[in-house]
Amino acid sequence: SQQGEEDPQALSIQEGENATMNCSYKTSINNLQWYRQNSGRGLVHLILIRSNEREKHSGRLRVTLDTSKKSSSLLITASRAADTASYFCATDGETSGSRLTFGEGTQLTVNP
Amino acid sequence: SAVISQKPSRDICQRGTSLTIQCQVDSQVTMMFWYRQQPGQSLTLIATANQGSEATYESGFVIDKFPISRPNLTFSTLTVSNLSPEDSSIYLCSVARDRGEKLFFGSGTQLSVL
Numbered sequence: 451s452q453q454g455e456e457d458p459q460a461l462s463i464q465e466g467e468n469a470t471m472n473c474s475y476k477t478s479i480n481n482l483q484w485y486r487q488n489s490g491r492g493l494v495h496l497i498l499i500r501s502n503e504r505e506k507h508s509g510r511l512r513v514t515l516d517t518s519k520k521s522s523s524l525l526i527t528a529s530r531a532a533d534t535a536s537y538f539c540a541t542d543g544e545t546s547g548s549r550l551t552f553g554e555g556t557q558l559t560v561n562p
Numbered sequence: 563s564a565v566i567s568q569k570p571s572r573d574i575c576q577r578g579t580s581l582t583i584q585c586q587v588d589s590q591v592t593m594m595f596w597y598r599q600q601p602g603q604s605l606t607l608i609a610t611a612n613q614g615s616e617a618t619y620e621s622g623f624v625i626d627k628f629p630i631s632r633p634n635l636t637f638s639t640l641t642v643s644n645l646s647p648e649d650s651s652i653y654l655c656s657v658a659r660d661r662g663e664k665l666f667f668g669s670g671t672q673l674s675v676l
Contacts, residue, residue, distance in 0.1 A: 480662055492568075492654060492667040493605075538604060540665075548593050548661045549620075552605040 456539060456553040464561050469526040471556040473539030474519075480542045482515055482522050483550065487536045496524075496537075531562045564591060568655050568668030575645050575675050582641045583671045585655030590635035593658040595665070596628070600651045608653075611638040645675045 455474045463469055473482070481500045485493040499506045499515045499522070506513045512525040526533055536557050540550040565588040575581050585594070594611040608628055609617040617630035632638040642649055655668040 483664060485665075485667075491652075492566075492669040493656075493665075495664040495666070498664050540605075542662060547610075548658050548663070549595065549607055549610060550665060551607075552597075554604050 456537075456556050458556060459554065460557045460559070462559040462561065463529060465529060465531055467529055467560075469529050469533070469558055469560070471524045471537055471539075471558070473522045473524070473553050475522075475539075475541045475551075475553075476520065477541075478544045479517070480544055480546075482513075483540045483542070484511075484513060484522075484524050485538045485540060485552075487538065487555075493538065526558075529558075529560045531560050533560045534558060564589060564657050564659065564666040566655060566657060566666055566668040568671060570671055571669060572672035573674070575673065577645055577647070577675060579645055580641055580643045581645065581671075581673060582639050583653055583655070585638045585640070585657075585668055587636045587657055591657040592635075592660050594632060594638050595656045595658075596630060596638075596640045597654040597656060598651045599654060599670075605654065608640070611640075642673065645673075647675045649673060650675050 457472050481498050483498045484496040487493045497508050497513050499513050510527045515522045536555045538555045539553040567586040569584045596608040597605040599605045607620050608623045609619045611617050611630050611632040613632050629641045653671045656665040658665050
């Protein structure tokens with residue numbers, strides 16, 4: 451079943467601003483991952499955060515994980531027009547065997 | 563990393579026919595999965611492709627409709643059978659080197675059924 455819920459569904463910002471996307475889930479997880487998808491094609495992995503981690507950084511990306519609230523956030527700082535894409539969270543449940551469950555996604559538009 | 567070649571990239575098929583999608587990985591991987599993404603929606607896992615044995619299907623997906631082969635650790639095929647317009651979607655192959663690791667995705671197959 452689809453357990454990831456993301457908000458907002460769509461986000462439109464100006465270049466240089468920060469973008470924050472949120473993800474909630476329902477079951478216990480081994481890790482939570484964020485992916486990016488351009489124009490409905492293949493997904494690209496952005497960052498993986500394990501259940502015993504609270505925050506992780508990668509370049510302009512910052513991910514937080516709150517397992518008590520079953521939620522995660524993805525922050526993109528100093529956004530660029532090239533960041534325009536759909537962003538998905540995906541959870542690897544404790545019993546899923548790496549079968550990820552994807553959230554509904556956030557469509558981010560960065561205006562030049 | 564893993565480089566995945568997925569073919570075809572797109573196809574237009576007639577109702578009642580079948581389409582076979584190929585997924586070739588540049589190195590051996592433990593886990594291979596097939597996902598479906600219906601227009602404007604998120605990804606839904608169809609099945610886990612198991613090397614040398616029958617695939618493991620998720621609820622709502624059956625082998626007769628989505629037969630899967632995985633003859634070795636670098637190659638898999640997904641067939642979408644008896645096509646109907648409701649099968650129009652993007653189909654994505656993905657792999658992971660090991661359990662609990664990130665997924666690498668193919669570029670997807672855009673299927674349109676007339």
